[in-house]
Amino acid sequence: MTVSLDAQAVALVLGLFGTVYLYQASKKKQGGLPLPPGPKRLPVIGNLLDMPKGREWLVYEEWGKKYNSDILHADVFGTHIVVVNSAKAANELFDKRSTIYSDRPTLRALTSILKLEWVLGFIPYGQHWRNVRKGFHMHFHPAATLNYHPIEIRATSRLLENLLEEPVKFMDHLRTMAGEIILGIAYGIDVKPRDDPFVDTAEKTLHSIALGATEGSIFDLLPALLHFPSWFPGVGFKKEAQKWIPYNIGMVEDPYRRAKELLAEGSPTESVVSVAINQLRPGEDEYMAKHVPANMYLAGADTTVSALGTFFLAMSLYPEAQRKAQAEIDAVIGNERLPDFSDQDSLPYVGALVKEVLRWRQVVPLAIPHRLTEDDVYEGMFLPAGSIVFGNSWAILHDESVFPDANSFKPEHFLDPSVKYPEAAFGFGRRICPGRFMARASVWIAVACMLATFEITKARDENGKEIEPRDEYTSGIVSYPVAFQCQVKPRSKAAEAVIKSSAPLA
Ligand code: HEM
Numbered sequence: 001m002t003v004s005l006d007a008q009a010v011a012l013v014l015g016l017f018g019t020v021y022l023y024q025a026s027k028k029k030q031g032g033l034p035l036p037p038g039p040k041r042l043p044v045i046g047n048l049l050d051m052p053k054g055r056e057w058l059v060y061e062e063w064g065k066k067y068n069s070d071i072l073h074a075d076v077f078g079t080h081i082v083v084v085n086s087a088k089a090a091n092e093l094f095d096k097r098s099t100i101y102s103d104r105p106t107l108r109a110l111t112s113i114l115k116l117e118w119v120l121g122f123i124p125y126g127q128h129w130r131n132v133r134k135g136f137h138m139h140f141h142p143a144a145t146l147n148y149h150p151i152e153i154r155a156t157s158r159l160l161e162n163l164l165e166e167p168v169k170f171m172d173h174l175r176t177m178a179g180e181i182i183l184g185i186a187y188g189i190d191v192k193p194r195d196d197p198f199v200d201t202a203e204k205t206l207h208s209i210a211l212g213a214t215e216g217s218i219f220d221l222l223p224a225l226l227h228f229p230s231w232f233p234g235v236g237f238k239k240e241a242q243k244w245i246p247y248n249i250g251m252v253e254d255p256y257r258r259a260k261e262l263l264a265e266g267s268p269t270e271s272v273v274s275v276a277i278n279q280l281r282p283g284e285d286e287y288m289a290k291h292v293p294a295n296m297y298l299a300g301a302d303t304t305v306s307a308l309g310t311f312f313l314a315m316s317l318y319p320e321a322q323r324k325a326q327a328e329i330d331a332v333i334g335n336e337r338l339p340d341f342s343d344q345d346s347l348p349y350v351g352a353l354v355k356e357v358l359r360w361r362q363v364v365p366l367a368i369p370h371r372l373t374e375d376d377v378y379e380g381m382f383l384p385a386g387s388i389v390f391g392n393s394w395a396i397l398h399d400e401s402v403f404p405d406a407n408s409f410k411p412e413h414f415l416d417p418s419v420k421y422p423e424a425a426f427g428f429g430r431r432i433c434p435g436r437f438m439a440r441a442s443v444w445i446a447v448a449c450m451l452a453t454f455e456i457t458k459a460r461d462e463n464g465k466e467i468e469p470r471d472e473y474t475s476g477i478v479s480y481p482v483a484f485q486c487q488v489k490p491r492s493k494a495a496e497a498v499i500k501s502s503a504p505l506a
Contacts (some may be wrong), residue, residue, distance in 0.1 A: 023218060024268055033382040036082065038066035046075035048221075054214075054475035057365040057394035061085065071378060076221050080387035082372070085395040087402075087424065093368065093378060094391060094429030101375045102430040103371040105388045108226060109216020113241045114208050115248050120295045121368045125430075135292040136434045139185070139272050145438040148185055149341050152442050154504045155180040156449050157338070161503040162193065163454060164496065167488035170312055174305045174446075175199055181442055182300040186293035188260040188271030198255050199301070205251045206302050208244035210476030211237070252294040259293075272296065300435050306363040307443050309481045314357060314409045315456035316469050316486040321411050323454065325353050326491070329452045335494040338502055339448035341441070350451065352414035354444050359422040360409045361471075365394040365479055367427040393424040453495040459485035 039050040042269045051074070052282050060083045070086035084090050094101050103125040111117040112334055116396035120136065123129040138144070155177045162173040176191060177198035183189045191199055215237045219225055225232075230239035259273040267274075276289035315322045328349045344351060376383040383389075398406040403413045413419060426433035433439070450456075458466040469484040490496045 005217060013183055029077065030382040030384075031377075033377060033380060035071045036071045036073040036378075036381045036383070038063060038072045038333060044077070046077060047081075048076050050074065051076060055365075055473065055479075056390075056475070057362075057392055059368050060366075060390065060392050061395040061398065062290070064392075073381075074381075078079040079221055080384045082383055082387045082389045083392055085388060085392045087396050089378065090396060090424065090428055093376075093389070094431075097376065098429040100374045100376060101370050101372055101389060101428075103373050104431075105369050106220060106223075107212075107369075108223060109212040109237060109241070110209060110322075112226060113219065113238055114212050114218060115245050116205075116209065116212075118252065118291045118294065120434075121299065121431075125371075132288070132292060132295065133434060135288050136295065136323075139292075139296070140434050140438055142293060142437045145441060148181070148438055149441065149445075150179055151184045152445050153340070155184070155442075156228055156446050157195070157502045157504050159446060160338075160449060160453055160499045163450070163488055164499050167486070170488055171305070171309060171483070174308045175203070177446065178301045178304040178308075178442070181304070182269070183255060184269075185438075186272045186296040187266060188256045188262055188269035188274055189255060189258055198297075200257075201247050201250050201254060202297060202301050204244060204247035205298060206478065208241070208248060210474070210478070211240065211244075213477045214475060215240070225444070235478060236469065251298065252290060254413060255297060256290045256293070257356075296435070299433075300439070302480070303363050303435075304439060304442050306478060306480045307357055307439070308446055310361045310363075311357050311443075311447055311450070311483050312456055312486055312488075313471060314360060316458045316484075317471065318409045319354075319457065321353060321409060322451065325350050325411070325451050329448070333452065335452075335492065336498065338498060339445070339452055341445065343448070344444065347448065347466070349411060350416070350448050351444070352411035353451075354440075354447050355414040356409055356411045356420055357443065357447065357487075358425040359397045359403065359413065361473060361479075361481070362393050362397065363478060364425075364426050364427065364433075365392070366477075367391045367393055368431065391424070391428040393417070393427070396424040397422050453491060453499055455487075455489050455491050457487045457489075459487050469483045479486060 005170070033235070039047050041047055043047070060072065063083070064070060064085040070084070070089045072083040072085065074081045104122055107122050110119070111122055116355060120129070122133050123132060157174050158180065159177040162176065163170060176193060176196065177201065179202065181192045181194060183191055183198055189198065197504065218234060225235055228235045230236060256273060259271060260277065262269070263274055263277060272293045273289060276292065280286065280289060313492060328347055329339060332346045333343060339347065369390055372383055372385055372387040372389050375385045397403065400406050402419065426436040458469060461467055467485055469486055470482055472482040473479045474482060
């Protein structure tokens with residue numbers, strides 16, 4: 001939770017008048033039990049001034065060390081914030097007590113202001129969430145995701161072809177690839193090789209979510225601000241949001257309309273929309289047919305891009321890991337064809353490298369905040385109902401006792417069979433990412449094929465000197481590597497030939 005300085009000042013003044021009552025109420029009976037440790041609270045504003053201004057997961061990890069606890073507490077104007085920093089506590093709370101840890105906080109900037117109340121990740125726990133999640137699960141359970149392998153292979157082949165043509169634009173090509181997969185599955189739409197309008201609209205919506213999750217969090221601390229005019233200091237986000245709303249609506253409407261047109265034109269391509277529309281009974285509401293695929297499109301595109309961006313960064317910083325993975329591919333597959341899903345079991349180092357990509361730098365480092373719906377007690381500490389609960393995937397996947405030298409990229413972390421899949425990268429309990437099986441497959445095939453065909457190294461300046469890539473990430477729900485350069489070259493003439501021969505027809 002990050003709050004801008006301007007908003008902090010306004011919150012301070014308003015808070016003094018408006019939230020004393022709330023704060024008093026929040027101090028209600030704890031049965032004599034202490035809250036989890038955390039920074040010292042000031043009267044009324046609590047920890048407002050301690051709250052991180054960005055990359056919160058790192059700050060919360062530090063708090064864990066400072067207060068020697070795997071569970072932490074802060075409060076801002078009486079809103080309790082609980083951070084879960086260990087796999088043990090995450091399992092105990094999010095999994096074993098999932099009935100009371102599966103709700104979401106209101107996230108007013110995202111739902112009320114940006115009109116994103118249809119986003120599954122923001123829907124409160126209850127029947128509506130269950131219905132949408134069920135609609136999702138139908139298409140993304142492990143067996144269903146096998147059907148998407150051909151789309152993933154095709155999009156990966158196009159990615160390789162694009163990398164061959166314009167290697168410096170590797171991030172753009174990753175976006176096209178992820179868009180091609182998810183728009184194909186959800187809508188049966190073929191994206192343009194570059195600058196696709198559907199991919200572009202999704203980018204804008206994702207950007208608005210990043211803004212809403214940071215600049216807009218003030219509206220969750222002080223909901224009364226929602227009713228203030230947008231010229232009021234600290235409330236400017238309401239005005240800023242207006243320019244993003246058309247994209248957020250377009251993201252649902254535009255691809256759905258296009259998919260219906262394709263269906264009317266007799267397109268044979270099956271998609272989530274085509275199945276849903278064909279199953280609609282006369283007069284039945286189109287909500288699910290429209291919003292389930294929109295959720296796929298929103299949640300599925302840029303998460304994959306962030307993970308694969310991390311792959312490029314890791315390969316340029318850790319050439320030894322790249323060499324080992326390539327040696328394995330050369331020995332098992334040779335250089336006359338691309339790796340396929342059927343090769344997964346024979347490429348254990350590549351599999352470990354993919355897991356390390358998801359562990360080393362996370363796509364969603366604090367998951368999406370959960371909300372505790374009843375008072376609870378964990379190891380003698382009181383956790384109040386209504387708390388916003390962050391599962392700190394970052395801290396869990398950088399636990400030195402499980403991943404020694406955790407800040408280094410070492411696929412070897414996963415060669416030890418006792419170390420499990422980095423599941424925390426996909427969140428917790430009943431809200432765990434429903435797209436994870438497909439995400440794992442998309443990332444695996446892209447990584448295996450890129451390793452087979454390209455050498456990724458640090459870029460060089462005009463004097464031939466290596467440029468050190470920035471190992472920096474953005475803040476927000478989804479975190480991306482900040483733009484960096486690297487050199488992407490085909491490994492050999494044979495690799496080039498394989499790319500060209502496997503390229504899909506335009
Ligand atoms: C590498 C790729 C991905 C990563 C690392 C990832 C990670 C996550 C995480 C951490 C959460 C939050 C879980 C929680 O709150 O505890 C989440 C939620 C979600 N993810 Fe993913 N995700 C990825 C790809 C995908 C894909 C491809 C899809 C769909 C096609 C998807 C759909 C969703 C949805 C719908 C939610 C919200 C679930 C809910 O609130 O019930 N994700 N994801």
